[in-house]
Amino acid sequence: MFHKLKVFFTNQKLNWLGRFAYYLLILLLLFFMYGFNDASAGSYIYNDF
Amino acid sequence: MTPYGSFTFFFIVAILLAPTIILGLQGKRFQTYNMFVTILALGLIFSSTLRGAIALILFTIWQVLLIKSYIAYRKKANGNSIFYLAVILSILPLALSKLMPYFSQVNLIGFLGISYLTFKGIQLIMETRDGLIKKDIPLSRLLYFILFFPTISSGPIDRYRRFEKNFQAEVTADQYKLLLYQGINKIFQGFLYKYIIGYSINHFFIAKLRFYAHSQFEHQLYYMYSYSLYLFFDFAGYSAFAIGVSYIMGIKSPENFNLPFISRNIKDFWNRWHMSLSFWFRDFVYMRFVFWIMKKKWIKNRNLVSNLGYILLFLLMGIWHGLEIQYILYGIYHALLMVIYNSFERFNKKHKWWPQNKFTHAVAIIITFHFVCFGFYIFSGQLFHKGV
Numbered sequence: 001m002f003h004k005l006k007v008f009f010t011n012q013k014l015n016w017l018g019r020f021a022y023y024l025l026i027l028l029l030l031f032f033m034y035g036f037n038d039a040s041a042g043s044y045i046y047n048d049f
Numbered sequence: 050m051t052p053y054g055s056f057t058f059f060f061i062v063a064i065l066l067a068p069t070i071i072l073g074l075q076g077k078r079f080q081t082y083n084m085f086v087t088i089l090a091l092g093l094i095f096s097s098t099l100r101g102a103i104a105l106i107l108f109t110i111w112q113v114l115l116i117k118s119y120i121a122y123r124k125k126a127n128g129n130s131i132f133y134l135a136v137i138l139s140i141l142p143l144a145l146s147k148l149m150p151y152f153s154q155v156n157l158i159g160f161l162g163i164s165y166l167t168f169k170g171i172q173l174i175m176e177t178r179d180g181l182i183k184k185d186i187p188l189s190r191l192l193y194f195i196l197f198f199p200t201i202s203s204g205p206i207d208r209y210r211r212f213e214k215n216f217q218a219e220v221t222a223d224q225y226k227l228l229l230y231q232g233i234n235k236i237f238q239g240f241l242y243k244y245i246i247g248y249s250i251n252h253f254f255i256a257k258l259r260f261y262a263h264s265q266f267e268h269q270l271y272y273m274y275s276y277s278l279y280l281f282f283d284f285a286g287y288s289a290f291a292i293g294v295s296y297i298m299g300i301k302s303p304e305n306f307n308l309p310f311i312s313r314n315i316k317d318f319w320n321r322w323h324m325s326l327s328f329w330f331r332d333f334v335y336m337r338f339v340f341w342i343m344k345k346k347w348i349k350n351r352n353l354v355s356n357l358g359y360i361l362l363f364l365l366m367g368i369w370h371g372l373e374i375q376y377i378l379y380g381i382y383h384a385l386l387m388v389i390y391n392s393f394e395r396f397n398k399k400h401k402w403w404p405q406n407k408f409t410h411a412v413a414i415i416i417t418f419h420f421v422c423f424g425f426y427i428f429s430g431q432l433f434h435k436g437v
Contacts, residue, residue: 046284
């Protein structure tokens, strides 16, 4: 069972699909949150130091 | 323009780094082109503030003269007073820029990234003193290391010898493909952390806390945890961008975070949070202090020396953040936590009071998390005045 799961999760195609979905989700979220405007996520806290 | 502060910045960097990527994928050298990119990017970052640009140029000349002179001196002699003088002179601009706001309306010395450039300068002087840097560093490489634009504003703080290895390495097309993949992955992680999670915590929760909290205590409690998470996602997001762009430029800048909120004690936390800074303080403040005291035999109790080292380290780290009360208290708080944990660790080694198993491990993570969040609550300044 464990071996089957291991094979399943190390499957290269599945890995590629997972990565693709992860990147696409981030891009979609960015688009929904900011649209075509330039970002205004605020400055970085540690830039002050 | 703030590094990684807008989509425009990423767009410009992508255009600037397109030749690097093409050269890298063909297995050709690209570091000379990257130096040219660094000059352009610095121009872009400091274009909005002429005062900042002038301060950066003067600061760089100052540090380069110091480092070059010290390397030349170290080849002939190894006097203590010259070493101390070189370190003090290297810190001087940063110290003045921290003090200046208390005396003047305009900070003529400070600029974005002054702290992180100073850390690199001091590191070069100290490693030269230790004999780790023996040969003269070519001016172009020294400037490239100090001014490396992906990490200029807030680190991570790289080490020269590590940087040089990457700089001189012959990267094959396959090796570069992996670097590019890792770099892109990091940049996406940065977008997720800073632009999605960090922004959402700040915009949808912290800014609207008065609607969620029913009492002052509840407000402060929610603020403490949400600010801690916001600080993490903000800074880890920045670090992911900086590391990602560095990788695309063939430089493996060190990691800054390693799941800090699953730390099982405060010592573990400082091995996971702002790692490049805590390792810098460990190597150049704590270790030196402990070694110096032991060598002079002023204090023979090793545990006391270690605790004094922690107090010095965290006080300096607190003061480095600023001379405001919240940063000094933040330093004292972490120094106290470290000293208490040190004593507890010794006690536990002898009495086996806290067993090592999965349950105690989970409990230790939860306890550490709350103590760490309280530290960030002090750091935020919310205790003393209206926070971020």
